[in-house]
Amino acid sequence: MENVTCQVAPNVWAILTYEASWKSYINNYVVQKGQSYLLIDTNLRKHRSYMQSALQQIGATNDKIEQVYCTHRHPDHIGNVELFPSRGNWIHLEDYFELDDFSQTLFGHTFTGSGGELPPLYFRHLPSHTAGSVAFLDPESRVCFIGDHLCFFGDPLGEVVGFAAERRAGFLRFLQKWNRQQPEQVKAFAAGIRSLMQWPIEYLATGHGPILKGEIIPFFEQILQEAGELNGPSR
Numbered sequence: 001m002e003n004v005t006c007q008v009a010p011n012v013w014a015i016l017t018y019e020a021s022w023k024s025y026i027n028n029y030v031v032q033k034g035q036s037y038l039l040i041d042t043n044l045r046k047h048r049s050y051m052q053s054a055l056q057q058i059g060a061t062n063d064k065i066e067q068v069y070c071t072h073r074h075p076d077h078i079g080n081v082e083l084f085p086s087r088g089n090w091i092h093l094e095d096y097f098e099l100d101d102f103s104q105t106l107f108g109h110t111f112t113g114s115g116g117e118l119p120p121l122y123f124r125h126l127p128s129h130t131a132g133s134v135a136f137l138d139p140e141s142r143v144c145f146i147g148d149h150l151c152f153f154g155d156p157l158g159e160v161v162g163f164a165a166e167r168r169a170g171f172l173r174f175l176q177k178w179n180r181q182q183p184e185q186v187k188a189f190a191a192g193i194r195s196l197m198q199w200p201i202e203y204l205a206t207g208h209g210p211i212l213k214g215e216i217i218p219f220f221e222q223i224l225q226e227a228g229e230l231n232g233p234s235r
Contacts, residue, residue, distance in 0.1 A: 001025075003047075005054040006160050008211055009141040009203055014160065015054045016209075017047040019076070024154045025209050026076045029145055030060050031138055033120055038067040040136060040145040041207070045079035052083075069121065071147025071207060072133040073098055081106045090118065092125065095132025115195065122199070126192035128185065135196060142202035144216070149192050152209030161203070161211045168212070168219055175226045190229040193220050 001018035004025075008014050011032040016025045028041040028051065037060040043051045055061070067088050070078050073095035081089050086108040093112040096104060115124040122137040126149045136145040152167065179186040197220055204212040204219075212219070224230040 001157070003050050003054075004157070004160060005057060008161055008205060009143055012138065012141045012143050012203075012205075013054075013058050014205065014211060015043065015051055016157070016160070017043055017050055019044060019047070022154065025157055027151075027205070027207055027209070027211075028077070029143075029205055030055065030058050031141070031143075032060070033066075036064050036066045038069065038121075039065060039084075040069055040205070041071055041077040041147070042068060042080035042083070044076040048080050048083070051080060069118065069123075069136055069145075070095075071136070071145060072130040073103075074130065074148070077147065077207065078103070078106075092123075092132030092134050094125075094127065095130055098131065124192075124195045124199075126195065128188040128192055133192075135192075137199050137201065139200070142200050143205050144196065144199060144201040144203065145205045146196075146207070148207040149189070150204070151206040153207075155209045157210060159210065161213050163214050164210055164212055167210060168222075172222060172226050175223060179227055186227050187229065190224055190227040193223050194229065196220065 003018055004016040006014055013030040015028050018025055026043055028043045031038050065084060068081055068084050070091045086106055089107045090109045090111060091107050093110040096107060096110045111118060123134045126133045126135055129148045133147055133149055201216040204216050
């Protein structure tokens with residue numbers, strides 16, 4: 001399988017590396033703001049060479065990258081934060097607490113709370129994948145970077161960015177099975193999805209595999225209905 005770099009939306013790019021041992025793609029993202037850039041996640045350390053070459057191709061040289069925001073603490077999302085000055089690296093406080101002493105030194109900033117603004121992005125806390133997992137929204141492009149809260153780990157890539165009707169249907173089938181086996185986990189997952197419902201999302205940029213485009217909120221409603229949480233209380 002080949003690594004892929006592609007444009008998701010105006011001023012937003014995806015870098016997808018294929019991890020053969022997992023049989024899965026790992027995603028991280030680049031957002032341009034004026035003459036500078038910010039990163040969402042930093043991929044796995046072993047894929048550093050490709051990530052760096054992709055950043056160069058996009059024009060996001062190290063001197064132009066001002067902020068790095070991590071959706072959660074797992075190595076395939078923070079594996080290259082050390083390439084960037086710690087003063088620009090951000091992670092939710094709940095995940096910062098779970099890092100080893102050295103990894104904590106790589107982050108100059110933490111944030112906390114259930115949601116808010118980290119200019120130029122917004123965030124929502126989604127504490128089910130990890131204690132400090134978050135989603136970010138870029139309000140200009142309407143791309144939601146949801147990390148591993150909802151992703152397509154191990155799925156073939158196919159169309160990188162698209163509506164992907166069959167993939168959505170496959171996720172709903174997976175959710176049915178998951179709900180029968182682990183209903184409490186699904187309830188926590190659904191609570192995170194509900195917290196994103198007020199965002200004007202046009203693209204769902206996942207932590208692994210394809211990126212969904214169009215009708216994201218109706219897809220969320222299908223998820224909540226399948227989880228039995230459509231009419232549940234909002235967070």
